[in-house]
Amino acid sequence: MPKNNDIKKVLVIGSGPIVIGQAAEFDYAGTQACRSLKEEGIEVVLVNSNPATIMTDKDIADEVYIEPLTVKSLEKIILKEKPDSILPTLGGQAGLNLAMEIAETSFLEEHNVKLIGTTAQTIKKAEDRLEFKTTMEKIGEPCAPSLVVENVEDGIAFTNTIGYPVVLRPAYTLGGSGGGIAHNEEELVDILSNGLRLSRVGQVLVERCIAGWKEIEYEVMRDANGTCITVCNMENIDPVGVHTGDSIVVAPSQTLSDKEYQMLRSSALNIIDELKITGGCNVQFALHPTSFEYCVIEVNPRVSRSSALASKATGYPIAKVAAKIALGYNLDEIPNAITHKTFASFEPALDYCVVKIPRLPFDKFITASRKLTTQMKATGEVMSICTNFEGALMKAIRSLEQHVDSLINDDYSSCSDDDILELLKNVDDKRMYVIAEALRRGINYDTIHSITMIDEWFIDKFNNIVKMEKRLATEPLTKELLLEAKRIEFPDVVIGRLAGKKEREIKELRDEYNIHAAFKMVDTCAAEFEASTPYYYSCYKSENEVIETRPEKKVLVLGSGPIRIGQGIEFDYCSVHSTWAFKAEGYETIIINNNPETVSTDFDIADKLYFEPLTTEDVMGIIKTENPFGVVVAFGGQTAIKLTKFLSDNGVNILGTSYDAIDMAEDRERFDELLEKYHIKRPRGVTVMTTDEALDVADKIGYPVLLRPSYVLGGQNMIIAFNEDDVKEYMAIILAQNIENPILIDKYLQGTELEVDAICDGEDILIPGIMEHIERAGVHSGDSIAVYPAWNLSDRMTQIIIESSKNLAIELRTKGLVNIQYLIYKDELYVIEVNPRSSRTIPYISKVTGVPMVDLATRAMLGEKLKDMGYGTGLYRKSPYIAVKVPVFSFEKLINVDNHLGPEMKSTGEVLGVAGTLEEALYKGLIGAGYKMKKKGGVFITVRNSDKAEIGEIAKKYYDLGFRIYATEGTADVLKKYGIDAVSVKKIHESKTNNTLTLIESGKIQYVISTSAKGRIPSRDSVKIRRKTVERNIPCLTSLDTANALADCLKSHYSQHSTELIDINHMREEKLMLKFTKMQGIGNDYIYCSTFDQEISNPEALAVRLSDRHFGIGGDGIILVCPSKVADAKMKMYNLDGSEGKMCGNGIRCVGKFLYDHGMVDINEKDEITIETLSGIKKLKAYTSGGKVNRLRVDMGKAILEPKEIPVVLDGDKVVDRPVEIAGKNYNITCVSMGNPHCVVFMDDIDNLDIETVGPEFENDKLFPERVNTEFVTVLDDHTIKMRVWERGSGETWACGTGACAVAVAACENGFCKKGEDIKIKLKGGDLIINYTDETVYMTGNAEKVFEGEVEV
Secondary structure (H helix, E strand, O other), rough: OOOOOOOOOEEOOOOOOOEEOOOOOOHHHHHHHHHHHEEEEEOEEEEOOOOOOOOOOOOOOOOEOOOOOHHHHHHHHHHHHHHOEEEEOOOOOHHHHHHHHHHOOHHHHOOOOOEOOOOHHHHHHHHOHHHHHHHHHHOOOOOEEEEOOOOOHHHHHHHHHHHEEEEEEEEEOOOOOOOOOOOOOOHHHHHHHHHHHOOOOOOOEEEOOOOOOOEEEEEEEOOOOOEEEEEEEEEEEEEEEOOOHOOEEEEOOOOOHHHHHHHHHHHHHHHHOOOOOOOOEEEEEEEOOOOOEEEEEEOOOOHHHHHHHHHHEEEEOHHHHHEEEHOOOOOHEEEEEOOOOOOOOOOOOOOOEEEEEOOOOOHOOOOOOEEOOOOOOOOOHHHHHHHOHHHHHHHHHHHOOOOOOOOOOOOOOOOOHHHHHHOOOOOEHHHHHHHHHHHHHHOOOHHHHHHHHHOOOHHHHHHHHHHHHHHHHHOOHHHHHHHHHHHHHOOOHHHHHHOOOHHHHHHHHHHOOOOOOEEEEOOEEOOOOOOOOOEEEEOOOOOOOOOOOOOOOOEEEEEOOOOEEEEEEHHHHHHHHHHHHHHOOOOOOEEEEEEOOOOOOOOOOEEEEOOOOOOOHHHHHHHHOOOOOOEEEOOHHHHHHHOHHHHOOOOOOOOOOHHHHHHHHHHHHHHHHHHHOOOOOOOEEEEOOHHHHHHHHHHHHOEEEEEOOOOOOOOOOOEEEOOOHHHEEEEEHHHHHOOOOEEEEEEOOOOEOOOOOEEEEOOOOOEEEEHHHHOOOOHHHHOOOOOEOOOOHHHHHHHHHHHHHHHHHHHHHOEEEEEEEEEEOOEEEEEEEEEEOOOOOOOHHHHHHOOOOOHHHHHHHOOOOOHHHHOOEEOOOOOEEEEEEEEEOOOHHOOOOOOOOOOOOOOOEEEEEEEOOOOOOOOOOHHHHOOOOOOOOEEEEOOOHHHHHHHHHHHHHHHHHEHHHHEEEEHHHHHHHOOOOOOEEEOOOOOOOHHHHHHOOOOOOEEEOOOOOOOOOOOOHHHHHHHHHHHHOEEOOOOOHHHHHHHHHHHHOOOOOOOOEEEEEHOOOOOOEEEEEEEEEEEEEEEEEEEEOOOOHOOOOOOOHHHHOOOOOOOOEEEEOOOOOOOOOEEEEOOOOOOOOOOOHHHHHHHHHHHHOOOOOOOOOOOEEEEEEEEEEEEEEEEOOOOOOEEEEEEHHOEEOOOOOEEEEEEOOOOOOEEEEEEOOOEEEEEEEEOOOOEEEOOOOOOOOOHHHHHHHHHHHHOOOOOOOEEEEEEEOOOOOEEEEOOOOOEEEEOOOOHHHHHHHHHOOOOOOOOOOEEEEEEEOOOEEEEEEEOOEEEEEEEEEEEEEEEEE
């Protein structure tokens, strides 16, 4: 079937921030799919909250919204952009869940938007645990005995029938979140209650545990025609029980018989056909190791982590093909982008072996539990390709960058054989190395297999590597032995270590024997057809297939390796942009990388791609083969930077900043000389190598001090030490890791942290923007909330920063990017560090300033001058927007990790909030990061002594917002001084039944503020409290600055419907001057703006911002006076909270006066006009005094009394004097609609009414589905009524025209007044005359201009 021509505009949902379980694979898939859609002429609208990705680049989609991934955001984008389709299968679980949430409402049908790529029914069948089980049973596909439960009791009862252990799998979660294996009832209750909480639909599948079976995956494709193919099958080396994301995976499967392979293939195709999936799909199986019994574990009806691996392993572009299928194409109509001869219906065939190893974060979190289960813990992964399994495994191990280059890891010399057998039982990241040790000791395959359930084929392959270790250590290094060692990818450094030689000697020996790596091409079809895309891997004993190219200009870009905490997707963004920039300058481009999740390893980014480890030997082999003009290290993070010295020493031309400059920035003595030259301060510090030196220096400098190793990224192994014990604990951990470089000790200064990313051409610099962190120095920049542009900088300090940055960059001979972190302490500028390379803030600053930083840096590397690039020099003009980067963490996946923030980075990803003000941008950022922004409940506070001086004012903000404050005893005593009656809570050791932990478990707490001087160790009280917040999904604020910012954000009136939608492809370049008129009708004051002569795109956000009576113009909201096709004008009104109102009686009179005052209507020609509102067209009659309109009568239309039209959820023809209960109190109410809903309550004393409490209770009661305006009324006589009003979205106002009309109607309906007679309604702001007849309601009142002016927005 050819393309569906009804599809013209597609909304693509991205996957949001990088978290454990959802990494860069969706950036790669989403980018590839968006490009695939655009080449078909489709207009692409993208929503994704992640600023660090290529996917949210301007060129990838036509409209790019870096907005929170919520239903509200999606609805607003659909209303604005009007797409005809949504593609939800490229945003991982986040995108799929969001699509399901919106599909379950009627919103998509109402706006004629359909899901493409897959249907809601298909998603439900695959993701809903009960539907999935039913579907599998229907088609005869076996599942493990299981039950879907929605409460803990049912889970216990079912488990008692099938026996322990059981696997728990929550529905609609990511990376096995909330899942696990329970071996007893205690574990079952713990895991199940957490899983039920995390599941979007409150469902968990309790399943018989089949741990120990083989885990096999099939990546399959299907089109609407029913054509199905297998792209790739993969086998997990770890048996069932370890999440596939944490397992070592090999493709194609190695241990399946042909019968098993075909049986599972047929099953996968059967399943995808039944589910009617169109596009890519991943099916996971458990296969019994000795029989043909199998079970279907789960199906992912979307592009997944495994899809990225399968794509890179085969060269088959799954996301690109899935996007084409979503448009209606069939597989046999889509050309294979690699061969250009076959079609997408041609199944890939592999004549090589691929191994994926997860990158686990245990080097970062030394207290974390290393145990691997069904809940994923890896932050990223590496992939390697070789002609044999051993070689692929060895390459993958050294790609991990974890100081391991073979199966020799950890010292087991003190372990007995029995100890090794015990260690084999540990299912963790070290098991592969323990197996190797067991093999070295002669422990037989059967024993190892019976403990680990790893197939003996793999154990045999591990043994081949172990046998080679022994041969290298004991035999002469002959040509044959060296060649065999290289065939299974032993690096020279390991061969040298085992053979007692230097790495250089091994290299010389290889040169003598002519043993060099050959490079083979990945071609998707086992060489049956010629591939046209140069995509290579290295091997030995093979022909070289590299297409030799000798262009005048050739450049090699080093990638950034696996994603890990501290080095994320931002560096891949930089590598790709640099590659594109070199291409634009006419260079042939080559990329080396080993991360299958990224855009950089897509087949069509560079002219040539080498899927290889980023080590000195592997990189030099490629350089020798390709002879590039230069190598780029600046964009690959620490991975590439670490290679700079070696490459430089070997005569390789480093493009951009030299190794010497990088060393100058890292070498403390050289850097100090540079700072002295320009009189730039830095915190006092010294380098040390031993614990005694460290204690001595810390004592001299004075505590607190900052300790860190040199040459690190992501603040790895960095702490703030408050005393001697901290220093001793830290040094013991560091020295155990055999770190060769010295430890740096600095005086810790708690000031404002700033960050500058700049481009330098050797003579001048361009600073696109200066960022300021909300948290003071001491929280790692990657974990801080960062704001662009800096909002607290004086002009003097800005100038000092520009000068200092220029001096530092030029003195370091920077050509390209430089990142500088500054600290302002007591109004003095200090340098924290300078990194002459790309940083993690480059993508975000590039997007919000519009300066293509990597492109300009690349051109600077090639010698072009900044002044000729069109962006100027010095500090670039400020954006009219504020952009706030908010970090995102994955603590729920990491057991025993303290979530207290400090100088060591812990976040896995980030989101961005972009808006016109700091409060609004921060609100969007926090929503995007997953904060629910709850405005009532409890706040629990426990802070260290050094924070007690500041906590009072912050706590008072929460208290004033209406939160109940709970605190530990010491903190509670401090809070009493601020007038806060905090509930005192016992510490964990003080009470077993009523303590801090039981409080957090009680459900009363919405936020926890916890700071402590000591952290890390899981047994400490403070760490237990913080871990409990992770389990309960309660925001835990470990910096007072974050807590303060959140309180200010909650205090603002912003909500998801009132924030501005910003398309980064169409951002304005400067702030606008908005003309307005402030007007009032009996004290009901609004800000009036005409759209006849000016464009207003964000009235909701403007209403919140401008209506503020302290920080804005002040008013009850804003009213837009707009052109109308059916009346003299159209009125659009927005309340204080940004919500849109249907009608305002006082407002409409002012709109009439506005039209007359501004000459849009001439009073001498026309004293009656019409205004279009959301409640219909209203007629107005104008009255003048002194030639000016000062009073108007409005025909408000017929009063509506039918309950469902109002709406109010009560029966009967009308609601008059009806007794009801609101918030536990009894009232008699009368309900009326005057185009908006009103509830009138007659009472004797309205002056002493606590309207601030009672008003919101009425507004938000479930009786009123659209919320309600409530009038509290006293009848003075049959022509005079006094009222107070609580308006929905605005609170108490001085007057409400429609409310006055509703009161008059209610008074007549209750027999207090008569129809057809004028009734005077007395409001706080003045009087209105209302006349209620059977046909209509007339309202007469004044309209006055207060002032007019212009405001910058």
